[in-house]
Amino acid sequence: MPIIEKNRMPFSDKNIQLRIALVFPNHYYSGMSSYTIHLLYSLFNSNDYIRCERFFLPANVKYPLYSKNTKIPYLDKKSMRSVETRTPLADFDVIAFSVHYELDYFNVLWILDSLGNPFLTEKRAEIENKDFPLLIAGGSCIRNNPLALMPFLDMIIFGDFEPIIDDFLSILLKNTDSLSHFNSKLRHNTLGCLTDLLKLPNLLISYISMHYLKKKNTTLDSYSDIYPIQYRIFKELDKSKAPVHQIVPEFNNDQNLLAFGETFLLEINRGCPHRCRFCMTGFLNRPLRNRSIGTLKQLIDEGILHTPAHKVTFIGSSVLDHPKFVEICEYATSKGYDLMVPSLRIDKTSDEVLKVLRKGNMKSITIAPETGSNKLRHGVGKRFSNRMIIDLCSKAFSMGFTSIKFYFLIGLPFEKKEDLMAIPALMKEIYQKLGNIIPYNGLKLSINIFIPKIFTPFGLYTKNFIGKKLTYLKKAKKLLAEQLKQIKNIEFSIMDPREAKLQTVLSHLDDSCAEILKSLYFDGAKAVSLKRINPMQQRSIKKLLEKSYEQFRYVIEQPFDNSIMNSLQIKNRTMNKILQVIRYKYKENFFNP
Structure with missing residues (x-):
């Protein structure tokens, strides 16, 4: 068709x-x-x-x-x-x-x-x-x-x-x-x-x-x-030729399958200043670069002329870190645009931000607490508390937002059972305190399994994927499902541990693993393919994951001292090869605070 x-x-x-x-x-x-x-x-x-x-x-x-x-x-x-x-x-x-x-x-x-x-x-x-x-x-x-x-x-x-x-x-x-x-x-x-x-x-x-x-x-x-080839970021985002003449698909019967609906996509910044320990954006795409307010207003005006959409979606890994974010929103709504922001950072979402988003007809918001444990959340680099999460939910529902989507991660380094249980405990507390103002199915949870990305501080934590049984992750998924089913008025989904292992393996392959990737493709390109490839390839994958975790343990055992980190030996094969061909400033960017 x-x-x-x-x-x-x-x-x-x-x-x-x-x-x-x-x-x-x-x-x-x-x-x-x-x-x-x-x-x-x-x-x-x-x-x-x-x-x-x-x-x-x-x-x-x-x-x-x-x-x-x-x-x-x-x-x-x-x-x-x-x-x-x-x-x-x-x-x-x-x-x-x-x-x-x-x-x-x-x-x-x-x-x-x-x-x-x-x-x-x-x-x-x-x-x-x-x-x-x-x-x-x-x-x-x-x-x-x-x-x-x-x-x-x-x-x-x-x-x-x-x-x-x-x-x-x-x-x-x-x-x-x-x-x-x-x-x-x-x-x-x-x-x-x-x-x-x-x-x-x-x-x-x-x-x-x-x-x-x-x-x-x-x-x-x-x-x-x-070698190594220079790695260069695009520093002056105002000079990026943003697309203002965007193609918009047409839909029948109001069934819009686009992630943000019919919209004008506008990048307001690039990079992220926060450096969450599991996220590659804050490490490989830094520093944060903002488009100027003057350029953004001009792009909004041009978008109105050239793209047939009544909504603008602000694109960026950290949109609320734009110093003129509220002013940008006010300008867009004054021009007749509705607003969409894919995700909000909890510690940056002020009353003023919520008000302007509601003014722009946003009906739901998405936040990423990552975990229900304050201690573990701080450990991964997100410095906000459960109290702030509950306060944000209270304000959002009171202002007329109809749903809040939460992103959580399980399988993080240093995670314990009480950290897992903190997720349903947080949702229970939200429901108990705000149940009278939460709309039907107003709480939506997407629980994903932590996929270690190399070149991040947690990027070599492959412990959960070594071996075939994935025991810890399967037990964690079962435990969470049992607890969340007891809470009224929420929807939730939990990632399959087998798919998480497949993603982890793919993210750690190097150029010598071409035959492994081909074998996984020819064996169905599914999680079960990891068991179908030949035994030698299975052993290679197991060794790759074991070596990654060995490097992770080696790194976290080192004193957090610049002189030691600068002489740190990179033992992980994939990372070592990448650093041979690309001038990523790994030690400068990833260990210095």
């Missing part, structure tokens, strides 16, 4: 020299709720010589693409067609993936499978008489760990794209004849644009990087002195 959209720009093939497929490796409505997709689409198409079209994962995908028994694809290989012109994916010069969830690694492999080309970059490099699209990728998962997908892709963009996009596209446009044989030319060291590409920060060329990590003696050794 064709997708109906409002505000789609007309295309012209005149002067087009480069065709880019922008791929969000998940379903359409998830992708169209992503600010990143709108931003990249706008940036690519702002170049007169480039035509960018969007691709999303088809519905009803099964893994792998081909049935093991019949060798017949579950879906037509050409089902990957662009939204704009229904052009097959294989017809594009460049395929650009935007990857934000580890489980989407399998979708990337499914899409590569649909092209019918060799999965691995090094295999494609050995084929000289066939054209291949250039495969590039970026996104939050890539920023955190660029190695997991590196063996499958040609280039990795591991930071903000804006600092390099103009130079990057200029290089591609000047070398369009070389792109279809990119890796074979690298193999023979005959790629004319290589020197220019290697000058760019935030960019890894997979073929060269993997050879460097493997210490292979090749003609590419002369480029080894470029």
Whole structure:
């Protein structure tokens, strides 16, 4: 069934020299709720010589693409067609993936499978008489760990794209004849644009990087002195060309499947100043950068003119840390916009903030206490109390908000049974004190299992996932479900521990694990696939998780002293490899207060 959209720009093939497929490796409505997709689409198409079209994962995908028994694809290989012109994916010069969830690694492999080309970059490099699209990728998962997908892709963009996009596209446009044989030319060291590409920060060329990590003696050794590559953030957010002409899907029967509904997405800041110990945004995407109030007002005015939506959604990891947040909201409502903020930080949500959001017709709010225990919450870096949470709930319901969604984490380092029990205890207290003003199903809980992300202080805490039984997490899920069922007027969901283990494994893979990732894909791309892959691969995963936890224990046993931390040995294999190729300031950023 064709997708109906409002505000789609007309295309012209005149002067087009480069065709880019922008791929969000998940379903359409998830992708169209992503600010990143709108931003990249706008940036690519702002170049007169480039035509960018969007691709999303088809519905009803099964893994792998081909049935093991019949060798017949579950879906037509050409089902990957662009939204704009229904052009097959294989017809594009460049395929650009935007990857934000580890489980989407399998979708990337499914899409590569649909092209019918060799999965691995090094295999494609050995084929000289066939054209291949250039495969590039970026996104939050890539920023955190660029190695997991590196063996499958040609280039990795591991930071903000804006600092390099103009130079990057200029290089591609000047070398369009070389792109279809990119890796074979690298193999023979005959790629004319290589020197220019290697000058760019935030960019890894997979073929060269993997050879460097493997210490292979090749003609590419002369480029080894470029490592580690510079990591650069985009400091001046006002200079980011925010998309004001955004495509908005149309819906029938009021069934809006977008995360924020029909809305104009507006990024007001980037990065986060709080550095919660489990969150990669506060460590790999710092410092906080705010758009100026003048620029934001101008973007709101332009959004009204160019995007057919009556609501503005403010995008940012820490929107309430914008010093002019209330003024921004007041300006948007004065222009007739309703308001949406995906999540509120509890210690930043003042009465004034709640009032202006209600004025903007927000009906529900989302907060992330992470745990019901004050002590554990402070330990993970969130400095607010249960009293503040209850007060916020009281004010929100009194002002007319109809629901509050809570995000909790279980399986955190140093967590004890009493910390688990503190979650239902907090919800009981809220209900007991506020039950008379809480609307029906006004309390909604999403309880997720902590997924350790490398390059965060808790990023190597893999203890809960070592072994097959996942005993602690299964008991914790059962205990919480039993307790929460006793509380009236709440809805809750609890993450499956098996899925959490799969995500953890994917987030810790390095470039030597390509065959493991392929095996997981061909064995169904599910949590149970961890038990289906061959015993040697299972042992490799177990060792990987054990080594991570060993490093975690080693780090927390060190005195918190700068001189000791600066000489700290990085034992984790994935982290160590990443630091060889990227100049992440790990010790400066992650241990210094």
